[in-house]
Amino acid sequence: MARKQPRDEFRKYKKSGHPAYIFEKVGDEFRFLGITHSKIDKGTTNSELEKNPDPEDNGTAYIKTKSEQDKQNRFGEAKKKWKFHPNDKKKVAKIIKSNKKRSAPSKSRK
Incomplete structure (x- = not known):
């Protein structure tokens, strides 16, 4: 098993073209939560963020409540100035903790 x-x-x-918050690397894959402007995605309600992590976007941002896993090469370069509001950090940590209880997909989608 990969570290x-x-x-x-x-x-x-x-x-997807959307930004993603990467919280873990497993082998050659990233575990992540998607970020979007949509309140509902694929029938699942996303969690509203207090402040958009993109400093150049004042629109409402939502974070997906289910983590995904995919290969590293399916992601762009790291966005340096992006960050969560302190209240959002707590919310995201709670989402990650609940996702770690469930097992992440073992294979990436094709």
């Missing part, structure tokens, strides 16, 4: 390495970065997910 898990904690991460704390934002990158663009090439597959």
Whole structure:
């Protein structure tokens, strides 16, 4: 089993075009939470963030409540100036903790 390495970065997910918050690296894959402007995605209600992590976007941002896992090469470069508001950090930590209780997908989607 691949060693898990904690991460704390934002990158663009090439597959969807949306930004992603990467919280863990497992082998050659990232575990992440998607960030969007949509309140509901694929029938699942996303969690509203207090402040958009993108410093250049004042629109309302939401974070997906289910983590995903995909290969590193499906992500762009790290976004340096992006960060969570302190209140959002607590919310995101809670989402990550609840996702770690469930097992992450073992294989990436094709």
